[in-house]
Amino acid sequence: MKKFFILVKKEIRELLTPQMLIPLLVVVLIFNFVGKIIGKEVKKSQVPQPIEIIDLDRSAVSQSVIEIIKKSNFAPNVTIENKKEEILAQARQKKEKAMLVIPAGFEKGIKNFEPQKIEVYNIMRNFSVTGSRDAAILNAAIAAINEVLSNQLISQAILGKDPGQLKRPVLTNEFVMVGEKTANISAAAVSGFIASQTTFIPIILFLIIVFASQMIATSIASEKENKTLETLLSTPVSRKFIVASKLFAAGFVALITAVVYLFGMRNYMTSMTGGSGTNLDGATKNAIIELGLQFSTYDYVLLGLSLFFGILAALAISFILGSFAQDTKSAQGVVAPLMILILVPYLLTMLLDFSSLSPLVRNLVYAIPFSHPFLAAPSLLLNQYQNVWLGIGYLAFFFIVAVIIASKIFSTERIFTLRLKFKKSNFKIGK
Amino acid sequence: MKAVEVKNLIKTYGDIRAVDGIDFDVNENEIFALIGPNGAGKSTTLRILATILTPSSGEAFVYGNNVRKDPDSVRKLISYLPEEAGAYKALSGMAYLKFMADLYTDDSKKKTEAVEVALRIANLGNRIKDKIKNYSKGMTRKLLLARAVMMKPKLAILDEPTSGLDVINAMEIRKIIRDLSRQGMSVLLSSHNMLEIEFLSDRVGLIHRGKMYEIGTAEELKKEHNAKNLEEVFMATAAINRISL
Numbered sequence: 271m272k273k274f275f276i277l278v279k280k281e282i283r284e285l286l287t288p289q290m291l292i293p294l295l296v297v298v299l300i301f302n303f304v305g306k307i308i309g310k311e312v313k314k315s316q317v318p319q320p321i322e323i324i325d326l327d328r329s330a331v332s333q334s335v336i337e338i339i340k341k342s343n344f345a346p347n348v349t350i351e352n353k354k355e356e357i358l359a360q361a362r363q364k365k366e367k368a369m370l371v372i373p374a375g376f377e378k379g380i381k382n383f384e385p386q387k388i389e390v391y392n393i394m395r396n397f398s399v400t401g402s403r404d405a406a407i408l409n410a411a412i413a414a415i416n417e418v419l420s421n422q423l424i425s426q427a428i429l430g431k432d433p434g435q436l437k438r439p440v441l442t443n444e445f446v447m448v449g450e451k452t453a454n455i456s457a458a459a460v461s462g463f464i465a466s467q468t469t470f471i472p473i474i475l476f477l478i479i480v481f482a483s484q485m486i487a488t489s490i491a492s493e494k495e496n497k498t499l500e501t502l503l504s505t506p507v508s509r510k511f512i513v514a515s516k517l518f519a520a521g522f523v524a525l526i527t528a529v530v531y532l533f534g535m536r537n538y539m540t541s542m543t544g545g546s547g548t549n550l551d552g553a554t555k556n557a558i559i560e561l562g563l564q565f566s567t568y569d570y571v572l573l574g575l576s577l578f579f580g581i582l583a584a585l586a587i588s589f590i591l592g593s594f595a596q597d598t599k600s601a602q603g604v605v606a607p608l609m610i611l612i613l614v615p616y617l618l619t620m621l622l623d624f625s626s627l628s629p630l631v632r633n634l635v636y637a638i639p640f641s642h643p644f645l646a647a648p649s650l651l652l653n654q655y656q657n658v659w660l661g662i663g664y665l666a667f668f669f670i671v672a673v674i675i676a677s678k679i680f681s682t683e684r685i686f687t688l689r690l691k692f693k694k695s696n697f698k699i700g701k
Numbered sequence: 702m703k704a705v706e707v708k709n710l711i712k713t714y715g716d717i718r719a720v721d722g723i724d725f726d727v728n729e730n731e732i733f734a735l736i737g738p739n740g741a742g743k744s745t746t747l748r749i750l751a752t753i754l755t756p757s758s759g760e761a762f763v764y765g766n767n768v769r770k771d772p773d774s775v776r777k778l779i780s781y782l783p784e785e786a787g788a789y790k791a792l793s794g795m796a797y798l799k800f801m802a803d804l805y806t807d808d809s810k811k812k813t814e815a816v817e818v819a820l821r822i823a824n825l826g827n828r829i830k831d832k833i834k835n836y837s838k839g840m841t842r843k844l845l846l847a848r849a850v851m852m853k854p855k856l857a858i859l860d861e862p863t864s865g866l867d868v869i870n871a872m873e874i875r876k877i878i879r880d881l882s883r884q885g886m887s888v889l890l891s892s893h894n895m896l897e898i899e900f901l902s903d904r905v906g907l908i909h910r911g912k913m914y915e916i917g918t919a920e921e922l923k924k925e926h927n928a929k930n931l932e933e934v935f936m937a938t939a940a941i942n943r944i945s946l
């Protein structure tokens with residue numbers, strides 16, 4: 271057993287090369303850097319944005335318009351002179367984002383039920399996300415103005431009625447049904463919650479499987495390339511230990527790599543959303559619980575098992591594929607088929623409603639072992655435990671078969687004689 | 702007991718008969734050298750004895766253990782230096798020696814001893830703490846050779862041990878191999894260096910196209926072929942058997 275850990279230590283040392291660590295660090299730093307910058311921009315747009323307003327009406331109504339703009343997180347600079355050109359030039363110089371012109375006769379027009387026009391000048395300097403968000407905020411402010419003014423008009427015209435009710439005579443009371451359970455909640459709230467809970471699972475899974483496969487294939491190929499394999503295999507160490515140590519080390523390093531990437535990505539994501547988490551209000555939370563849409567401990571255990579066996583199966587299969595590689599360069603190539611097998615269910619489960627696929631396609635996807643860990647989280651939320659267990663069984667079966675084949679290859683001379691023979695266009699697997 | 706017994710050993714790769722029915726023995730404490738032209742089957746024979754390859758037919762034994770049926774027992778008795786070998790580049794020479802010693806024994810005293818032996822043989826001075834990727838070819842070879850004999854195995858299988866070494870280092874290594882053999886290590890090696898073989902080996906096997914043509918001491922072979930040195934024996938054998946070298 272001691273020899274196993276000695277081998278694992280050596281494998282990890284061989285895997286953690288600068289070539290592997292530097293890109294990892296760079297990506298994390300970039301994520302962090304971009305995240306910080308975006309975070310700053312978001313914060314900047316949270317302080318009141320200066321905006322120019324030319325109020326040519328100078329009435330109570332135009333005053334209330336300005337108040338609403340202020341409440342929508344703008345800092346208006348109000349002028350009463352009609353100097354559009356000058357003020358616009360000023361606004362541009364001061365890097366302000368917009369100018370509004372409230373026309374003369376605004377209040378009078380409104381009171382006579384005549385539609386009034388406010389001129390809105392959007393000063394665009396770039397076409398980034400933050401730029402369009404500012405415009406959206408301004409639009410929302412205009413919508414709020416309309417709301418307030420129309421309410422005033424309605425209550426003037428039809429006395430004693432609630433304008434809100436008049437404008438929306440039909441209200442909805444939404445229910446969501448999941449399996450047998452029903453709860454009083456909107457569909458949007460449910461899918462928002464589920465998305466916030468489960469988006470990271472397929473990303474982690476995808477990253478770990480991809481890293482692990484590449485690592486194990488590289489680790490075998492580099493033993494061949496550096497001509498260390500013959501020496502290693504002539505030592506009195508059980509070949510099972512050698513195989514196991516490679517699987518273990520690759521899995522371990524892949525896990526760490528994925529966690530580091532995720533950490534970088536999470537920083538990036540939270541800075542994007544301005545740190546607003548997914549805090550649920552009490553009613554929504556209760557409804558989610560009522561629907562059984564929260565992972566129980568049992569769910570987490572099953573999810574963990576599914577992920578675990580998914581990673582093991584990927585490792586063992588990559589081990590076999592890696593045996594075909596002669597050097598580290600070809601190692602990336604031999605695991606390509608596996609990458610496709612992982613990418614297909616990853617994209618399908620992300621983009622499509624799996625249950626709406628045709629039975630043929632669905633069964634094809636089920637046949638890919640790596641579909642099951644991706645499907646586990648949604649299945650668990652829908653209490654389809656049987657599917658999850660079947661998936662775990664299928665993965666375990668795949669893993670065992672692959673490990674048996676891998677040990678066979680490693681305990682015979684095949685590890686030296688296996689290679690892919692490329693012959694013109696067609697290639698075959700040769701001994 | 703014989704250190705090595707090889708009986709009608711055959712190894713084929715598809716149509717190529719790399720080893721084509723050879724027989725030979727290596728006695729205990731003996732240094733036995735395989736010589737022969739490129740592609741003769743020397744490395745293939747050594748690989749089979751090192752449990753890396755499985756014979757297509759025939760048998761090979763190391764101290765009575767069948768390499769095909771009981772490779773684990775064979776691996777405990779041997780150490781093998783492949784013809785083209787490398788070491789883990791991310792490790793220092795020192796770390797590599799310690800790692801390899803760890804694979805052979807759990808006894809920390811034996812381990813320290815083995816590493817000391819290896820340090821003396823590798824003779825790399827301070828450079829032993831350098832990463833192996835910064836070593837020259839000869840430095841790496843010395844490290845690997847030191848690794849191969851540091852555990853004082855019952856049988857050392859050395860495929861062209863001094864290839865790539867300069868004259869002084871090669872001479873040094875030959876003396877070490879001879880000393881270790883006198884202390885009780887059997888050696889099976891291959892070489893293209895006839896001087897090396899005359900200096901080192903107790904007996905020589907001449908192999909060509911997978912067949913063993915001659916076995917004997919250097920003296921016997923020279924006398925038989927009326928030759929001044931092993932090189933002449935090599936050429937004479939080639940002429941007799943009408944083999945093109």
Ligand SMILES: Nc1ncnc2c1ncn2[C@@H]1O[C@H](COP(=O)(O)OP(=O)(O)OP(=O)(O)O)[C@@H](O)[C@H]1O
Nearest residue numbers: 714717718719737738739740741742743744745746
């Ligand atoms: N993996 C392999 N696949 C096919 N043929 C092989 C393989 N390994 C060796 N051979 C062939 O077997 C024969 C014997 O090769 P071997 O390496 O044993 O020769 P050698 O005596 O060690 O030669 P050298 O002096 O050049 O090292 C050669 O014809 C070689 O091409």
Ligand SMILES: [Mg+2]
Nearest residue numbers: 743744745784
């Ligand atoms: Mg050879």
